[in-house]
Amino acid sequence: MDITDERILELIKNEKTLNEGFKLLMTKYQERLYHHIRSILKNHEDTDDVLQNTFIKVFKYVRKFEGRSNLYTWMFRIATNESMTFLNKNKRSSEFISDIQIENTKKTQFNQSELDGEKIKKVLQGALQKLPVKQKEVFSLRYFEEMSYKDMSDALGTSVGALKASYHHAVKKIEAYVTQLYAY
């Protein structure tokens, strides 16, 4: 979608075009937010609940949005908080890949020929579920959304150095997971 955030905010801040502006906002960012929430919560139904709650919260506060960060990183933080609240409320937990598991993984040849597009998606889905939430966030933003470390720092309130380290660990853990499944 080509419409700029400035234009969307202009529409939202006008009472007459509020609904139109908000629909455009949802359309522009719904897929990215869905993917981010889904990478934390695992299933579609929970993701749907949290995504709706996220947009309701966005609607409530967007007219007061001051533009200190960019619009997407602001909504991203709301989505992350809503996801964490959901996880805590429902006492969900993930089984994480530990650093020990990475060390214990033999360095083997990775049999890439076994992996086609769909398999890769499924494998990455599984691998993402094994990451701690923070690493999941960082990996999703960097690998899937191709966000710069500067923007990520604004979104997550973490230093660029810490983010780079977190991404590095996340990549290694995913590799370990994939290699365990498909190595020879």
Add this chain to the structure above:
Amino acid sequence: MKTEIKEELIEMDSILSKFDNEKVFLAPDDYYDRMQNAVLKKIENDGKSQQRIIRLSWIMGIAASLALILGIVFMMGRTSTKQNALSIEEVYEYLDENVDMLDDEAITNIAKDYNMNFDDFYYSDDLNEYLEENIDDISEEDLEQIF
């Protein structure tokens, strides 16, 4: 994949540099339209609930103000009634000063109006003193009427 992202992965010697970074989680068909409608409906319902709450708050505020005003008026009314009423001492004083001019019926009515114990007047120290001072002038018939 963006060059910057790919180069970073290659630098890490990561197999992920060989994959396409397409998003791995996809929503069902028509999901986003349904989701948007659900969100807009919830926002509309929240708006109506808030309006109901605001209206209710207004009504309660007005009711509370009226209750306060009525309470003040009532208290002022009680106070002024009290100010207009004579004290029992004042009634006794009147009766003492006018005992010669008042008959039994008048005294009875005054006692009733002020919820006085009829006996309080008739057996008061002032009456006893009066009787003692005037015992010689009061006939037996008058005494019988008094008691």
